[in-house]
Amino acid sequence: MIDTSTIATVPSSPGVYLMKGKDGTVLYVGKAKDLKKRVRAYLTPARDSRWHIRFLMERVADLEVIVTDTEKEALILENTLIKRYRPRYNFNLRDDKTYFSLRLDMAEEFPRLTIVRKVTRDGARYFGPYSSASSAREVLKELSKLFPLRHYPLETCRRRGRPCLFYQIRQCSAPCHGLITREDYAVLAEGAALFLAGKDRDLVRLYQRRMAEAAAAHRYEEAATFRDRIRAIEVTVEQQKMVTAGGDQDVLGLYRDGSLLELAILFIRGGKLIGSRTYTLAWEMDDAEGVASFLGEYYNRDVYVPAEVLLPLPIAEPAALAELLSEKRGARVHVTSPHRGIKADLVRLASKNAATAARERQQGKESSEAVLAELQERLHLQKLPRRIECYDISNIQGELAVGSRVTFTDGRPDKGGYRRYRIRTVPGADDFAMMHEVLARRFRPQEGSMDVPNLIVVDGGLGQLSVLTAVLRELGVEGIDMAALAKSRVAREMAQEEIVRSDERVFLPGRKNPVVLRQNSAPLLLLARIRDEAHRFAITYHRTLRGKSTLASALDTVSGVGEKRRKELLRHFGSLKRVQEATVEELANVRGMSDKAARAVWERFHGKDD
Numbered sequence: 001m002i003d004t005s006t007i008a009t010v011p012s013s014p015g016v017y018l019m020k021g022k023d024g025t026v027l028y029v030g031k032a033k034d035l036k037k038r039v040r041a042y043l044t045p046a047r048d049s050r051w052h053i054r055f056l057m058e059r060v061a062d063l064e065v066i067v068t069d070t071e072k073e074a075l076i077l078e079n080t081l082i083k084r085y086r087p088r089y090n091f092n093l094r095d096d097k098t099y100f101s102l103r104l105d106m107a108e109e110f111p112r113l114t115i116v117r118k119v120t121r122d123g124a125r126y127f128g129p130y131s132s133a134s135s136a137r138e139v140l141k142e143l144s145k146l147f148p149l150r151h152y153p154l155e156t157c158r159r160r161g162r163p164c165l166f167y168q169i170r171q172c173s174a175p176c177h178g179l180i181t182r183e184d185y186a187v188l189a190e191g192a193a194l195f196l197a198g199k200d201r202d203l204v205r206l207y208q209r210r211m212a213e214a215a216a217a218h219r220y221e222e223a224a225t226f227r228d229r230i231r232a233i234e235v236t237v238e239q240q241k242m243v244t245a246g247g248d249q250d251v252l253g254l255y256r257d258g259s260l261l262e263l264a265i266l267f268i269r270g271g272k273l274i275g276s277r278t279y280t281l282a283w284e285m286d287d288a289e290g291v292a293s294f295l296g297e298y299y300n301r302d303v304y305v306p307a308e309v310l311l312p313l314p315i316a317e318p319a320a321l322a323e324l325l326s327e328k329r330g331a332r333v334h335v336t337s338p339h340r341g342i343k344a345d346l347v348r349l350a351s352k353n354a355a356t357a358a359r360e361r362q363q364g365k366e367s368s369e370a371v372l373a374e375l376q377e378r379l380h381l382q383k384l385p386r387r388i389e390c391y392d393i394s395n396i397q398g399e400l401a402v403g404s405r406v407t408f409t410d411g412r413p414d415k416g417g418y419r420r421y422r423i424r425t426v427p428g429a430d431d432f433a434m435m436h437e438v439l440a441r442r443f444r445p446q447e448g449s450m451d452v453p454n455l456i457v458v459d460g461g462l463g464q465l466s467v468l469t470a471v472l473r474e475l476g477v478e479g480i481d482m483a484a485l486a487k488s489r490v491a492r493e494m495a496q497e498e499i500v501r502s503d504e505r506v507f508l509p510g511r512k513n514p515v516v517l518r519q520n521s522a523p524l525l526l527l528a529r530i531r532d533e534a535h536r537f538a539i540t541y542h543r544t545l546r547g548k549s550t551l552a553s554a555l556d557t558v559s560g561v562g563e564k565r566r567k568e569l570l571r572h573f574g575s576l577k578r579v580q581e582a583t584v585e586e587l588a589n590v591r592g593m594s595d596k597a598a599r600a601v602w603e604r605f606h607g608k609d610d
Contacts, residue, residue, distance in 0.1 A: 006063055007043055012036040013067050014074045016081060019089075020062040026085040027059060030289070031078040033317050035065050056089055056284050071320035079300045091281050091290075091297045099129030099277075100136040101304060104193055109182070110175040111189040112150045113140055118302035121330060127196035129267060129304055130275065144171040146229060147192040149185075156581050159606070191229070197270050204230055247271060248306035252295075253350025254287060254313070257358045261290050264354035265298075266346065268306075276350075278357040288315050295321060305329040311337045312347050368411035375523035379508060379515060381481045385455035386410055389417070390530045391442075391468075392459040393434045394538035400545045401426065403438035404538035407453070408530050417451065420541045431460075432467050439471040453480060459531050461486040465507050482509055485531045504528060555579075558604050560597040568592050569601070580605045 010017075015035045019028040032038035042057060068074045082090050103116045105124035115136045119126045130136040143149075148171050150157065157164065157176035166172035173180040173188065180188075187210070194203040211226035251266040261283040267275045283290040292315040299305060305325050315321070318335045325333040338344040372384050388408045395401035407417025421441060426433040435458065458464040465484035472480065484507040504524060505514035517524040555566045572590045573579045579587075579601070587598035 007036065007040050010036045010039045010063075010065055011067055014069070014071045015065055015067040016074055016077045018064040018066075018081065018085075019056070019060045019087075020064065021059055022061040024062070026081075026087045028056060028087050028089040028285075029078055029081045029085065030293075031071075031074040031317070033071050033074075033320075035067070039063065039065070071317045072323050075296060075317070075320045075324055079296050082297065083300075089284055091283070091293050099303060100133050101126045101128035101130065102136060102139065102196060103127075104189065104196075106186075106189060106193070110150055110154065110185050113143065113192065115140070119304045120302065121328075125193055125197075126304055127193075127269070128274075135275075143192060143195070146195065147188045148173045149188060149192060150175055153581065155583055199270060247308065248304075249308045249310060249346070250306050251310045251346045251350045252291065252312060253347060253352065253354040254291065255351060255354035255358050256287060257362075259284060260358075261287070261294075262354040262358040262361070263291075263294060264350045264357060266350045266353070268346070276353060278354060280357070280361060288313055291315055292317075292321070299325055299328070305333060307331065308334045308336070310343055310347050310350075311335065312351055313337055365410070371411055371522040371526055374521075375526065378517060378523055379481070379483060379506065381455060382479065383454045383481070385453075385481065387414075387417075387451065387453045388455045388457060388530055389453040390457040390459070390534040391435065391438055392531070392534040392538040393423075393431050393438070394535075394542040395423070395429065395431075395434070400542055401429075401434055402538055402541045402545065403434060404534050404541060405438070405442065406530065406534045406537055408526075408533075411526060413533065418537060420537070422545075432463055435460075435464055435467045436471055439468060440475070443472065443475050443477050445475070452477075455481045455483065457527060457530060457534075458482075458484045459487075459534060460484050461505070462507050462512075465509065469509050483507065483527075485527050486514070487531075555601065555604070558597075558600050560594070560600050565590075565592050565597060 012034050014031075014033050016029060016031050017035060017039060018026050019030075021027050030038070066077065068077060100115055100117060101119055103114050103124050103126055104111050105122075107123060115133055116126075128136065130139065144151070144166070148166075150172055151166050152164065154176055157174075160176075163174035163177050163179065164172065167174040167179070173185060175182075175185050191203055191207070194206070207226045207230050211223045211230070214220070214223035214226065247268075248270065249266075249268040251268060253264040253266070255262040255264075259282060261279075261281050263279045263281065265277050265279075266273060267277075279294070281290075281294065285293075291311060291313065295309070295315075305328050307329075309325070311318075314337045315335075318337075322333050322335040325335070336343075338347060369384075372386065375381070376384050386409060390406050390408075392404050393401065394404070401423035403421035403423060405417070405419040405421070407414040409417070419442075421438045423434050423437060425437055456468060458468050461484055465482065468482050468484070472478075472482070486505045486507065503516055503519055504527075506517060506524075506527065507514050517527075555561050555569065561569075568591055569579055569587075573582060582602075584595075584598050584602045587593060587601050588595050590598075593601075
């Protein structure tokens with residue numbers, strides 16, 4: 001523990017402090033407007049009333065401070081040091097998936113909406129966020145009915161002999177074939193931008209004015225088009241609830257559950273609530289410091305920065321955070337903690353969402369514990385199977401054979417434990433030998449610690465299980481339970497009208513007959529889910545390799561394109577589809593490609609007469 005005399009050496013200026021353990025490991029990184037005041041709060045006897053801070057300080061053996069000129073510089077330096085050291089007691093959002101957004105670049109000849117992960121300051125407009133690609137695609141699908149913008153790259157569409165299917169179903173205006181003027185298309189694009197920004201009233205007024213102008217000029221078909229769009233917009237937004245007077249806001253809610261902080265963010269865009277996201281984070285410090293640390297980590301990623309961030313409680317140095325967010329947004333950002341009015345109501349709603357998420361998480365944990373306990377009892381396992389690994393093989397007659405490993409922790413997918421294996425030593429189609437290679441590579445002796453599962457599941461029957469037991473025996477691995485899950489089999493007699501499907505069967509070491517779990521029971525559904533995830537992961541990798549192999553074989557016959565150029569094309573474009581869509585100029589820009597070789601590749605996919 002640090003001696004209180006350390007306080008005298010700390011300056012009263014903005015900066016960053018690093019708490020270190022006995023071995024020099026950075027345990028926590030924090031920032032402060034006044035370093036001396038913040039350090040005194042940790043080292044004086046008064047801090048003993050805060051058990052979570054006392055828990056941390058008992059492990060701190062050294063303190064390092066770095067002085068900065070401003071609070072903003074301290075905030076930037078704190079984010080940099082957290083990324084560098086990944087301290088145990090700081091938030092770690094590095095594995096958190098970024099949100100999806102819709103991007104619309106009005107500088108393009110005919111702008112189109114695309115789904116992207118990163119929000120950058122490139123002059124384009126971004127809308128969202130959306131929690132998944134499927135939800136973003138659903139928005140695009142509905143939007144295409146109102147604003148028929150193009151769906152594909154212009155060069156791809158222009159190579160077609162006629163407009164695509166989206167034009168036939170009136171979800172594309174076919175600018176690639178000159179069926180709409182650039183001016184009229186710009187009206188569609190601007191309408192889509194206004195709609196996504198929540199400016200429905202502005203959009204309706206714009207279309208009403210254009211409808212009146214078209215009618216006055218006796219362009220009745222054009223006026224009818226605007227009339228129909230106005231009606232469609234009114235029907236679409238009729239069920240959407242306006243929660244504020246307008247504007248973009250991120251509203252943060254907080255719920256403390258012991259040493260865990262449950263945080264919920266409500267995304268309000270154009271005055272409407274469009275989505276939310278919750279985070280469960282281990283936090284041993286004060287709630288206010290936790291909120292500030294989370295915001296620094298969250299907005300340091302490629303996410304959309306709104307005009308206003310509403311917080312459940314005041315944080316230290318909010319002006320520094322607001323200045324940093326304003327710089328990233330390119331416009332003024334307000335960071336406030338409201339106490340009354342509709343903004344305070346939104347914060348309470350966000351906190352209510354956080355509390356609900358915490359309760360659901362606890363209920364899910366209890367339910368998962370019960371399923372794992374039942375699985376342990378039915379399969380007579382040595383330990384509660386908190387960590388389960390499952391392995392599968394995918395190949396086509398031995399070609400491009402791969403193996404997969406998926407990991408479930410406490411009944412949930414643990415993506416950090418997923419691995420893919422390219423089969424190296426097995427010729428031909430021998431699934432048993434392939435499984436042997438994958439398992440041997442997983443459990444071979446290695447330096448350092450290895451996360452050992454409580455239960456290993458293989459996809460198959462007794463044959464695959466015998467391979468698993470043999471590998472662990474050869475490597476001297478003990479204390480791990482094993483099982484094989486065989487898929488249900490389909491049988492149909494000639495005289496039968498219905499198809500008969502056998503039960504899923506679980507094979508255990510030392511038993512010839514399988515253990516039959518009750519069909520649709522929670523333990524069996526968990527095992528089947530893990531097995532299916534391993535199969536999905538394996539076959540996805542196999543398809544990826546097959547696509548790359550197809551690219552290589554498709555280019556084998558191209559004159560002037562050897563192995564080096566094939567590899568460079570694959571590295572540059574990543575898929576056969578991208579190579580097929582590339583123009584001659586794009587192909588020629590690839591490193592090592594000549595104009596002649598680029599023309600040969602293009603003609604390989606499009607023919608000389610296109």
